[in-house]
Amino acid sequence: MSQATASAKQHTAKSDLKPNENSPLKEFRTPPHNLAIEQAVLAALMTVAESFEQVGDVLQESDFYATRHKYIFRAIDSLSKENSPYDAVLVNDWLIKQNLLEAAGGEEYLMQLMADSPSSFYNLETYATKIKEFSTLRNMIKVSSEILQNAYDTKGRSVSEILDLAETNIFQIAEQHNNNAKAQGPKAISSVVADVFDKLDELSKMEGNITGLTTGFVELDNKTSGMQAGDLIIVAARPSMGKTTFAMNLVESVLFNNDLPALVYSMEMPADSIAMRLISAYGKVHQGNLRSGKLSGDEWSKVTGTILQLQEKHLYIDDSSALPPTEVRARARRIAKQHGGKIGCIMVDYLQLMKVPGMGDNRVGEISEISRSLKALAKEMNCPVIALSQLNRSLENRPNKRPVMSDLRESGAIEQDADLIMFIYRDEVYNKESKEAGTAEIIIGKQRNGPIGTVRLAFEGQYTRFSNLSPEYYAQYDDEE
DSSP, X not given: OOHHHHHHHHTSOHHHHSOOTTSGGGGSSOOSOOHHHHHHHHHHHHHSTXXXXXXXXXXXXXXXXXXXXXXXXXXXXXXXXXXXXOOHHHHHHHHHHTTOTXXXXXXXHHHHHHTTHHHHGGGHHHHHHHHHHHHHHHHXXXXXXXXXXXXXXXXXXXXXXXXXXXXXXXXXXXXXXXXXXXXXXXXXXXXXXXXXXXXXXXXXXXXXXOOSBOOSOHHHHHHHSSBOTTOEEEEEOOTTSOHHHHHHHHHHHHHHTSOOOEEEEESSSOHHHHHHHHHHHHHTOOHHHHHHTOOOHHHHHHHHHHHHHHHTSOEEXXXXXXXXXXXXXXXXXXXXXXXXXXXXXXXXXXXXXXXXTTOTTOHHHHHHHHHHHHHHHHHHHTSOEEEEEXXXXXXXXXXXXXXXXXXXXXXXXXXXXXXXXXXXXXXXXXXXXXXTTTXXXXXXXXXXTSOOEEEEEEEEGGGTEEEOOOHHHHHXXXXXX
């Protein structure tokens, strides 16, 4: 260690090295940190112009252990955002204006840090990563201490609530760590096109036009090429149109046609009701008879056969209400881990029933966070996430009640984050004498990598399922498509 570094360390007051006395960390040993590395990074930043670009997407003020280092980094960060140089003189001036110079160690401390810059700049990114790792470890210690305190003093909360809180906090740290690990910055076009070539080679070996998971609906697959990994798929409709039925048909296809595990978050309907719908749909058993238990011998045979097949599939139903995005992700990770990190699809029924703690009455902001988190979940799990959404009631007041993008409730963020948006419209819901009774329109309002348009399906309400229409039926609509 250089003499300057040693001198700088001597100027780091003891109170600057200790965690806050009110912090849970006071019961533990000195938290992980390396002051010399923090000093080397700050010195390099104040010495080399435009060096902040190397660490600005990795480090935050809170990642520094020493309080004075937090203030110095805050000054550098602020000056950088103002497109101003951030050498020691300007950092000193900024700290004076903010009345933070003394808290940051004073002018003498800044000058002593500068002496370390020649040897530390070349290791700047490595040092920044080390600081981030120490910060992650300290966060783990802090959360662990909070878990202990909550276990000792429950404050009237149930064990399940305390466990959920602990798991959520731990997974938040893991999420931040994973996001930092994946933040690789810009990629050279040479590596990008190489990946594209590999993808094209893989697709060329597939049979047919399906590049994702089949939906089970021929015409819908033709329009979408199937459900793509990493896509956020929104299924939206007014009540009684069959949102849950359609989404569960997609889940059924993942289970039976693709033979992959699936996870369903049913925040409105209990798990046994979801199971009943599956039995009705796959076994083609009248749902009214299922609910009443008045089954014929043939129906009992269908029910038994369907249950035996479902027991062999990896379907998980979570009927917890008002789950936050962090909990949805945590539980999905657990299921994926049980299957070697692979999950076929995730279905959320429905998006507006999720909650984000601390958002209060900011519903638009809350929906934005939920939508963003579901898209992030699809990318992380590398599977389609099917999220159901409500539509604004105002569409009931217009003559043509077919949904459009603006009908999505709190639509801005949903429309932006979604890769595929499908609306369900059944004319018979509004027109009892409709010539289209028994059919449904699946209106593709947005498809990031494909065409929009309308797919028509049969609706078998008694079996809680949609099904393919005959080619002859589609022929009459060829001119419209």
